[in-house]
Amino acid sequence: MSAIKDREEDIGFTPEVGQDNSIERDAVIGEQEKGERRPPAHNDLDSIAWSGADDPANPKNWSNKRKWLNITVLSLLTVVTPLGSSMFAPGIPSIMAEFHETSPNAATFILSIYVLGFVFGPILIAPLSETYGRRKLYIWGNILFTIFSVGMALSNSKGMLLGFRFSMGFAGVVPITIGSGSIADMMALETRGRAISIWALGPLLGPCIGPVAGGYLIRAKGWRWVYWLISIISGVLIPISTFLLDETFAPVILQRRNASLPLDITNSAVPNRSTPRPVDTLKFRAAALRPTKLLFLAPLVTLSALYIAISYGILYLLIATFSFVYPQQYGFDEGTSGLAFIPAGIGMILGVIGIGQVTDLMVKRNKLRRVVHQPKFRLVPIITIPCGLALPCGLFIYGWTTYHTLHWIVPMISVSIMCMGLMTVNSCIQNYLLDIYPRYAASVSAALTILRSFVAALLPLSGLQMYEAMGLGWANSLLGFVALVLIVIPLALTFYLVPFLIGCIFEAIGYAGRAISAKQTPDWAIMPYVLQSLLLLLGPTMLAASIYMSLGRLIKSLEADSYSLVPIEYLTKTFVIGDVISFLAQSGGGGMLANAKSKGGQKMGQNIIIVGLAVQIYFFAFFITILHIFHRRITANPTSKSLSSISPWKQFVLVLYVDSGLIMIRSLFRLVEYITGSNGALQSTETYIYVFDASMIFITVALFNVVHPGRAIITPREPEETFHIRNDSASIPLQNKSHLSPSIVQQPFTTSDRHRYRYLQEHPMAQHPPQNHTDSLDQYHYPSYSTSPGRFHGQA
Incomplete structure (x- = not known):
């Protein structure tokens, strides 16, 4: 039995990491897990059930007043932590002058090291919360955060400042990491969306509220008073959290209940305070590794983390531009520059209010209709597509209106629209993951926080140089194109052919860029060149993702799992990981090549692209081998499903052969093209660079439409x-x-x-x-x- 018997929404239960089972019940990206629940073991808290469905100790049965009191305190703790990240940003010039530092990179690093604490903190916090409970971590994390804030205010050297600032981030990330876990412990499925949205405001509103107050406070009292104020606020929250926060983690609640029973009726399966409790090092190690394994081995968590990380990174980079855009373009002073952050906060509040209500209403409506809830209901395309488009549209408007110095209200409105869309989609994704992993919500949140914080810390270090090189218009447009690509991720979590469609769009835009560049000779513009260089490289990786996933679904639909050389639970996962590696290498190399100002930079970009293409070729060769073995086995010994199926699966297998072969040939073509360089025959001959290259992709797409996976995979x-x-x-x-x-x-x-x-x-x-x-x-x-x-x- 589960520790919480009445958790009907625990459809995403996953086995303990460290066993032979996979983290997900199914390797198919975005699909619900299908693994077996592990049997209860002696002394395993998860095997102890509540006394009944209406057990008053169960956090799900608490009164609404008690639940929302806990959520309010958690939200306050979550707001304070991001204040430490951004509130003193207007005082960076004063800090640099006081410590005699002039390097722009040093100024950016002082800002980013706080967020680096967010990267390392969750690695320890998540397993501690899933082993020993959540309440103590909130209290002690806030106490340490207050102490480190006082240390920041008293810092008299750059080393002290950096050390205390990193420690503040490490301790302050506690509510950000496990807050969603506490909410999943308390809230029913139909009320969880609103609660998660309100709690999630903290990490987003902090960077917007902080600079507004920090600008005026620093001008009046100096930068140290920022940390005195933060330490006062967090200090006030220490007694509040101590007396008002309750423990929500079921195993810890059951342990305390067992400890309070008379000795003769104590449940021996639950340890109590009067008996020695040895530290289960294997279980703790499994819990410590769980966030990392979820991040790298669970495709739907990986994709969700990528979306949230990149969108947050773009937001942090955009916020970093406020400090010079509004003073230089519109003449704002140090105090009024902070007011530019208010529209972002308004947009986030609107997004939170809207999506929390909408998703909960959808769940309630389905419950009244007796429709079995599925996590995909949180990612409705009618919500995720328009709100996902708000992010790139806001970037385009912000970039070109600030470039042409239109009235300051226009870029502020665009930022508000962008933040509203960002908040909406991120809330949908977080609720989606919570529906799948309610038992391991803290680990999922830790995985998201690690990647999000890593990107948010490092992107501003190089992003500001991009603005210097490309200008406000084209730099924000490039970010807008990246954000446009991100729309595929919420859809890919529920529709596996979306990457194929995005690959076609990439190819179309890329060849449009080539056509534009051909007419601009010899005065080429940078953006068409960037589009053709990046999108024509990345298009085949998106096509490959859907091809890889199609084979896994075909094998499952024919009930031929044993015919796969790679275990079916790892089949799609293996190839998608290879495709992601290839995608990142080619996109990174393409970006370096597009922005290179020297031959050395161009050579480095080309070498990275070559590595990405080589990885893609290797995985396609491996894929064709797996496909051939499966085809040979099912032909020699067909399953009953393959004999009775009315789908054209045999023709679809041939399509997979041809399509994977065509993309592999095309990748070999591009590999030789980059090895031989711009003076080689492939890059200097229009027949090769236009006709031959495009024909491979055209045939691939045409065959997928002739024998569509929707017909073949029943x-x-x-x-x-x-x-x-x-x-x-x-x-x-x-x-x-x-x-x-x-x-x-x-x-x-x-x-x-x-x-x-x-x-x-x-x-x-x-x-x-x-x-x-x-x-x-x-x-x-x-x-x-x-x-x-x-x-x-x-x-x-």
């Missing part, structure tokens, strides 16, 4: 999902309804019932009505198929 639905047929002759002509009960005909019609209806027509014996006409069809095990393009296993 995947059974989850057994708990029922289907219904709607009496709507406009969408399905039910010519013979006599065999269906009236209650069934009036039920709602789901998106993939067209294919199930086809099955019913082809198999009349499956159409016998139930004995009681009020019963629903879910009593009968009809094969229910989903062939909708781009859908995951088990999705409607």
Whole structure:
């Protein structure tokens, strides 16, 4: 049994890291896990259940007043920590003058070292919280944060300042790391979205509120008073958190309950304070490794972390430009420059209020309709696509309006729109992950925090040089294009063919850039060159991602898991990791090549691209080998599913052969192109650089449309999902309804019932009505198929 029996939403339970099981129940990206629950072990707190569904000690059964009191305190703690990151930013010139430092990189490092503490803190905090509970970590983390804040205020050397500032970040990251875990412990599924959104305001509002107050405070009292004020605020929160915060972690609550029972009725399976409790080093080590393993081995966590990290990094970089954009372009002074952060805060508040209410209302509506909740319901495209577009649109508007010095209200409005979209999508992703990993919410939050903080700390170090080289217009446009690509991630978590579509868009934009560059000879503009250099390199990696995932789904749909050379739970994971490595190497090398100002920089960029292409070729060769072994095995000994399947899976296997071969040939072509250089035959011949290169991709895309994965991969639905047929002759002509009960005909019609209806027509014996006409069809095990393009296993 689980430690919390009534946690119906714990659909994403994962085994303990360190066992033979994978972190995820399924390696398919974005798909729900399908692993077995591990059996309860002696002295395992997770095997101890509550006394009943209405146990008052269960945090889910607390009163709303008690829950929201805890969430309010957590939110206050979460707001204070980011204040230390940005509140003293307006005082950087004073600090540099006091410590006789003139290097711009040193100024940026003083800002970034605080966020580096966010990188290392979660590695220790997350396992401690999942081993010993959450409340003590909140209290002691805040105490240490207060002490280090006082140390910052008293610093008299650069070494002391850097040391205390890093320590502040390390201790202050506690509520950011495990706050979502506490909320998942307390809140039911239909109220969790609003709670998470309110708590998540802290890391976002801190960088916006801090400079506003810090600008005036530093001008009046000096930079040290920033830390005196922070230490006063955090000091006030020490008694508040001590007396008002409750422990929410179930195993710790059960342990305390067991310790309070009389000795003769104490549950021996739960240790108490009166008995020695040896430190389970293996369990703690597994908990310590869990955030890192989730980050690198769980594809849906990896993709989510990439989106949040890059979007936060762009936000931090944009905020860093406020300090020189508004004074230089609009004449703002030191105090009024801080007011430029207010629109960002307004946008975040609007995003939080909206998305929290909307997602909770959607969950409540599905609950009333008796629809089984799935995490994908948090990532509705009608929300994620428009809000995801708000980020690049805001960057484009901000960049070009500040470049042409339009009225200051225009870039401020664009920043507000951008922050609203950013907050909305990030909240959706965090709620999505919490629905999948409620038991390990702290580890998931730690994984997100590690990558987000790492990017936010390092991006400003190089980003400001990009603004100097490219100017406000093109630099923000480049960030806007990166943000445009990010839209694919929330969609890729639920629709696995989205990367294929993005790859096609990359190719189209890249060749448009080549066409524009051809007409600009010899006065080339930098942006068309950047577009063609980057997007034509990255397009095939996006196509490859969908090809890789298609094989894993095909093997599962044919129930031929044993025919895969690589275990099916690692198949997609292995190739997607290789594709990500190739993507990062090629994008990094392309960026260096585009911005190189010397031959040495160009050579370095080319070498990195060559490494990325070599990785891509290696994984494609390995993929073709895996595909060939699977094809040979299923041909020699077909499974019953492969014999009875009505899908054109054999033709799709041939398509996978051809498409993977074409992309591998194209990658070999690009590899030789970069090795031979700009003077080689491949780069200097238009037939090669336009016709041959593009034809490989065109044939690949055309074949995927001729034999679409949606037709070839017919995947059974989850057994708990029922289907219904709607009496709507406009969408399905039910010519013979006599065999269906009236209650069934009036039920709602789901998106993939067209294919199930086809099955019913082809198999009349499956159409016998139930004995009681009020019963629903879910009593009968009809094969229910989903062939909708781009859908995951088990999705409607």
